[in-house]
Amino acid sequence: MAPEQLLNNKQTEKQEVKGYFETTGFDRWNRIYSDSDDVNKVQRNIRIGHQKTVDEVLDWVKTSNELTNVSFCDAGCGVGSLSLPLAAMGAGSIQASDISDAMAKEAERRARDAGLNMAKLNFSASDLESIRGSFHTVCCLDVFIHYPQPAAEEMVKHLCSLTEERLIVSFAPYTPLLALLKGIGQLFPGPSKTTRAYTLKEAGIVKAAEACGFKLVRRSLNQAPFYFSRLIEFRKA
Ligand SMILES: C[S@@+](CC[C@H](N)C(=O)[O-])C[C@H]1O[C@@H](n2cnc3c(N)ncnc32)[C@H](O)[C@@H]1O
Numbered sequence: 001m002a003p004e005q006l007l008n009n010k011q012t013e014k015q016e017v018k019g020y021f022e023t024t025g026f027d028r029w030n031r032i033y034s035d036s037d038d039v040n041k042v043q044r045n046i047r048i049g050h051q052k053t054v055d056e057v058l059d060w061v062k063t064s065n066e067l068t069n070v071s072f073c074d075a076g077c078g079v080g081s082l083s084l085p086l087a088a089m090g091a092g093s094i095q096a097s098d099i100s101d102a103m104a105k106e107a108e109r110r111a112r113d114a115g116l117n118m119a120k121l122n123f124s125a126s127d128l129e130s131i132r133g134s135f136h137t138v139c140c141l142d143v144f145i146h147y148p149q150p151a152a153e154e155m156v157k158h159l160c161s162l163t164e165e166r167l168i169v170s171f172a173p174y175t176p177l178l179a180l181l182k183g184i185g186q187l188f189p190g191p192s193k194t195t196r197a198y199t200l201k202e203a204g205i206v207k208a209a210e211a212c213g214f215k216l217v218r219r220s221l222n223q224a225p226f227y228f229s230r231l232i233e234f235r236k237a
Helices: 003-022 024-032 041-064 083-089 101-113 149-162 176-187 202-211
Strands: 071-075 093-098 121-125 135-141 163-171 214-224 227-236
Touching (some): 041 083, 041 214, 083 093, 135 149, 202 227
Parallel strands (some): 071 135
Antiparallel strands (some): 163 227
């Protein structure tokens, strides 16, 4: 495909993701990332699995003792599932952004409702590509599901360029079994209510970070029946 066409497709897909998370996606994920009873079995499982990922990041941050006086960037913050507890634990500062204005606004509303120190928290609508600045720690959880492998690797490089010390990312890992299930699913296409979802090869993600002078220091896999997410912490070598 011609590079121009590739770029157009990328922009179109991004606009679809943005549109989804401003409307039906906002409604769905706002409920998943809450304690609402208005969720089905699959959504409840995603909530449980995602909470495991968030809890693990909080645990890594807590045990590292790099929290107060530390600047965090929460890239693709959603409704603030990570930013809010980080702020409550005493993080130095947090810049949280999301491509969806609705998600970023809900994160801010939740932070105010929780009585957090808003002087240390900044929420804005921005896509990952537009984030600028320099942060001790950059976190990007469960956003790469919207990026195919080459774009995800480029994004890892961009996030590395914003990171002074620690980069924490999570993504749905590629496994032959998941690929097979996805393939079978595509034999029976139904009216899709969601966006396209990509699984990623971990080796490519690690290689992209290494190319920027980062090394993998720990990793884990968080699972629930309908949730599967590889979590990796990279450090500047
Ligand atoms: C599954 S949610 C995860 C939210 C949050 N990171 C968390 O773990 O709670 C995915 C989020 O990524 C955001 N997103 C998708 N593509 C994005 C992009 N290109 N730039 C910034 N945010 C994006 C969506 O709007 C959505 O809020």
